[in-house]
Amino acid sequence: MLVGRAAELDLFRALLRDLVAGRGRSVLVEGEPGIGKSALVTAGFGMARTLGCRVLWATADELVSRFPLRTLLDALSPEERETFDARPAAGDAVLAGVEQFLALIDQLCAKSPVVLVLDDVHWADEASLLVWGRLGRAVDQLPLLLVGAARPMPRRSQVAELRRTLTGQGAMVMRLRELPAQQVDELVDDLVGAPSGPRLRAMARQAGGNPLYVRELVDALVRENRVEREDAGFAELAADVERAPASLGTAIADRLAFLSDPTLHDLRPAVLLGTEFSVADLAAVSGRTVVDVAEGIEEALTAGVLAERGDRFAFRHPLIRQALYAAIPEALRSALHQDAAYALVRTNGAVERIAAQLLAARGDMADWVPQWLAEHATFLTQQAPQIAEQLMGWALERIPPDDRLHDRLESQLAVAAYLQGNGELCERMARKVLARTTDPDQAARMTWALASTLQRSRRFAAARDTLDTTLQDPGISPTWQARLLAMSARLWRSGRRFDDSAADKALAHAELAEDPTAIGYALHEVSLVRLRRRDTAGALRAVRRALEVIGDDPYTLDLRQMLLINQTAFVAVFDDWDETRTSMRAAIALAERTGTPRLCTVHTTAADCLCAMGEWDDAMAATEVAVDYLPEADAWPELWERVYSIRALIAGHRDDITSVEADLARPPVRGSDSILLIRARALPEERAGRPERALAVLKETLDPDRAEKYQYWRHRWSPQLVRLAVELGELDTAMAAVELLEYEAEQEPTPHKLAAVQWCRGLLAGDPAGVLRAAEYFRRTKRPLELGNCLEDAAVLMADEDRTAALATLTDAVDVYLSLGATWDVMRADARARRHGVRRGRRGPRNRPATGWDALTGAELKVAVLVADGLSNPDIAAMLFLSRRTVQTHVSHILAKLGAQSRVEIARMAGERRPT
Structure with missing residues (x-):
């Protein structure tokens, strides 16, 4: 029964009607313990299934709240949960799970409206809270109703942040208040099955309007035969009852006191398992059969202590479990949790549930625990790295340093931490093992993990020193020697101290060792050496071979991610957009599946390619995603530069100068001399009527001391530089730019570079025919911005000789610009052509409507x-x-x-x- 919540129920019914019509919403129900949050949500959405909605109900539990995503995964079907158990062995399993869950909700919403309930939000794990916040962004576009129920106080900082995020996204906050006296009276009448007398009502009102307290109080009075039926039909309090239970906890204790001793005995192990439990787990922990515990469960169900929750049972209210748990002497709790863990081990219980019991034991460990942890170190570190570190830390304190199990635990923890990107933990454990181990291959394994971690944090010198020390050991196996040599080649390149021979040496050792991992890493370095030598085709061949060699080995997932990112960029050099898309999609799919820290790099590379293809809206959307994954600016300034320069370039071409200025003003970006940013900085200068300052910005790329930095992409901005230089009469500058571009095209004569040479030579010589030949290449390869720029330049060059042809070419250029939304380019093209007497009939860009x-x-x-x-x-x-x-x-x-x-x-x- 639900009393006093008619307005809230009407609101829920309206939300359901909207949901069935396809409109989602996010709702947060708040209130003190026992105020009726869960009961309200249950009643409010009880009819959701009859309306064709899928209802997913998750209840957070204090015991398992530190296991990432555990709360939400328990709401899924067994078949759906199995897909999460198959997550990759490397990468960030938590981030991968987050993305997988979000994608699953998307797919479920395509089949039917979805109601996703998260009860006791205040106990939810951080990954589940992250998912909830992300889903809050999506309710405006999915038939998804998010319903969270939480206590207002005390509030964890993460929950408070989620509340701010949800309300900022338009979530509805429903605060349940205490029932007024009249509705308390109505509730009492329902509970006793008759109109209640004034004394019974007066006592019930002492419950402060809390429905659970009222129920427990009245049920206790009825059980004790303290409610009497009067002749007039009223239910009244017995004369000898003087006061109500002092608190809600006392009232709940009164309910438990009426359970039989065998049932209370059965409920003690259930309490250890958390708010929800399966019959199988309860039987295992209690050491009895399912049949044996069934009778106690039935009594607890009848007494209102337990409730059915799908194929599991749950305490009717968390406060009931808390009361039972508090009744266990504190000195016994640790031992009982250890016994529960061992019982689950004997019956092949879930690893995370065993770990939860060990965690609740608070450091007390039986002799079997360290060995069990060693066997499950990788799984635990992936799924719950903080718990793995804590449990293994406790185990390591109890194992003598000279015990082989000690080294095994530390090394497993280091490798697992490396695979899931926990650098601080990996470094600490790896250094401990390296300080003690006498096993050369063990030292090599730890060196690999440590050097990789040091490289990620850009400590290249420290990583090289670690490698050099280990490589001096003659006892290292050929496999590990090959892997470490590949790592060494990578570090020389990362530290800008190039040794091209190191990559070839590493590949030779890897092939002798016949180790796919070593070959893959060595080929990765060979590809980058080829790129530095201006052999992109050779680099692409090395990448393709590496991808074939390493296959789907989970321990090379990070390498596979890097190779796919580079393959996407290398294929784009040859303007093969079909293969670029295929490679780009493979990189994105792998990144989302593994939760790699390279998610930002993947989306930034995609944005760069989409920008070149002229798919600027997709490119801008990709940068919005990349921004969500941007790492610390101080650690990775290059990524910040790439993301915001792409945004600034597109905004500039679309004449959104406000956005350009905002993107260029970001601290890691401001003052950078990366080539993408130089182009972005030049654009608003020319737009503001300062072509000489735009040219000055671009002339920075002609600095001989920085020639190597700009050599790869000189063909992408040289035409703009040459055009401005010619227009401003700086022919020496234009000639210098053309000569540098010609040199780059001689070193690597890719079709794009050769077309850029034709274009720039035509600008310098005033030859529209050469520029038009370049334009045909860009038309054929579908590079619309370059095509439009070429046609614009050709139109200006031919204007004095053939205005009719110039007008046709200008119109062609403007049509290309309009397809891109390149408003500034249209304005510039019209202005340049007008100076030569060429005018289109309808000047200026057509403004796109704001709506519709x-x-x-x-x-x-x-x-x-x-x-x-x-x-x-x-x-x-x-x-x-x-x-x-x-x-x-x-x-x-x-x-x-x-x-x-x-x-x-x-x-x-x-x-x-x-x-x-």
């Missing part, structure tokens, strides 16, 4: 059509070679521009717009 279908960009329109066809974001991402997050960004923009409130409304609008 015509406001959608080309990329958004493609996504909108697929949304209307009922596809989920992951399905759309796979079709368009994008990431799920990029598609989500597009859908948010589509909803805003169409004024739609759901994907259903997008489909309806699309149906009305399509011809019948």
Whole structure:
């Protein structure tokens, strides 16, 4: 029964109606313990399934709250949970699980509306809270109703941050207040099955309007026969009852006192298992059969102590479990948790549930525990690195340093920490093992993990010293010698102290050792040596061979990620966009599946390629995703530069100078001399009518001391530099730029570089024919910005001789610019042509409407059509070679521009717009 919550129930019913119509929402129900949060949510969404909704119910538990995603995974079906158990052995399993869960919700929402409930949010693990916040962003575009229930106090900082995030996204906060006296009276009447008398009502009102307290108080009075039925039909308090239980806890204790001793005995092991438990786990922990414990469970169900929760049982309220747990003497709790852990081990219980029992034992460890931890070190460190570190730390304190198990635990913890990116833990454990071990291959294994960790934190000299020390040991096996030599070659390159022979030496040793891991890493270094030698084709061959050699070995996932990122960039050099998309999608899929720290790099590389293809909306969406994954600016300034320079370049071409200035003003970006940023800095100078300052910015790339830094991409900005130099009469500057570009094209005559040479020579010589030949290359290879720029330059060059041809070429250029939304380029092209007497009939860019279908960009329109066809974001991402997050960004923009409130409304609008 639910009394006094009619308004809240009406609101929930309205939310369900909206959900069935395709409109999602996020709701947070807050209130003190016992105020009725869970009961309200249960009653409010009891009809959701009958309306065709999928209901997922998760209850956070204090005992397992430190296991990432455990809370939410328990809401899934066994089949769905199995897919999470198959997560990769390397990478960040937690981030991979987060992305996997988000994608799963996307897919479920494509099948039916989804109600996702998270009860006791205050106990949820951090990964589950992260997922909840991410889903809060998506409720405006999915038929997803998020319902969280939490106590307002005390509030963990992570929960407080989630609350701020959700309310900032428009979540509804429902604060449940105490029941007023009249509704308390109504609740009492329902509980006793008759109108209640004034004395009974007066005592019930002492419960402070808390429904659970009222229920426990009245149930206790009924059990003790303290409620009497009067002649007039009223239920009244017996005359000898003077006062109510002092607290809710006391009232709950009164309920438990009526359970039989055997049932209380059965519930003690259940208390150890947490708020929810399975019958199998209870039987294992109690040392009895399922049949033996069934009778006690039935009595507890009848007494209102337990409730059914799917295929599991749960304490009807967490306060009941807390009361039972408090009744166990503190001195016994640790031993009981240890016994429970061992019982679960004997029955092959879940690793995380065993670990939860060991954690609750608070450091007391039986003799079997260290060996068990050694056997499950990798799994635990992946799934719950903080718990793994704590448990293994306790175990290491109890094992003598000369015990082989001591070294095994430390080394496993170091390797597992390396695989999931926990650098601080990896370094600490690896150094301890290196200080003691006499096993050369053990030392090599630790050196690999330590050197990789040091490289990630850009401590190249320390990493090289570690490698050099270990490589001097003649006892290292050929396999580990090959791997460490490959690592050494990588470190020389990373530290900008190039030794091209090191990569070839490493590859030779790797092939002799016939070790795929060593060969893969060596080929990776060979590819980068080839790139530095201006042999991108050779670099691409080395990458492809490396990918073939390493296969899907989980211990080379990070290498595979790097190779796929580089393959994407190398293929793009040859303007093979089909293969670029395939490689880009493979890189994104692997990054999302493994939760790699390289997620930012993957999306940034994708953004760069999409920008070159002219798919600027997808590129901007990819940068929005990349920004979410940006690491610390001080540690990786290059990534910040790449992300924000791409954004600034696109914004500049679209004449959004405010955004350009904001992107260029970011601390890691401001003052940088990376080439992408130099181009981005030059653009607003020319836009502001200061071409001489734009040229001065671009002339920085002609500095001989920095020639190597700019050699790879000189062809991408030289035409802009040459154009400005010629227009300003700085012919020596233009000639210098052309000569440097010609030299680069001689070193590596890729088609793009050769086309850029033709273009620049045409600008310098005033020859439109050469520029038009370059334009044909860019038309054929679908590089729209370069095509538009070429056509614009050609139109200006031919204007004095053939205005008709110039006008046709200018119109062609403007059409290209308009397809990109390149407003500034249209303005510049018209202004340059007018100075030569060439004018289009309709000057200036056509402004795109702010709302409606015509406001959608080309990329958004493609996504909108697929949304209307009922596809989920992951399905759309796979079709368009994008990431799920990029598609989500597009859908948010589509909803805003169409004024739609759901994907259903997008489909309806699309149906009305399509011809019948």
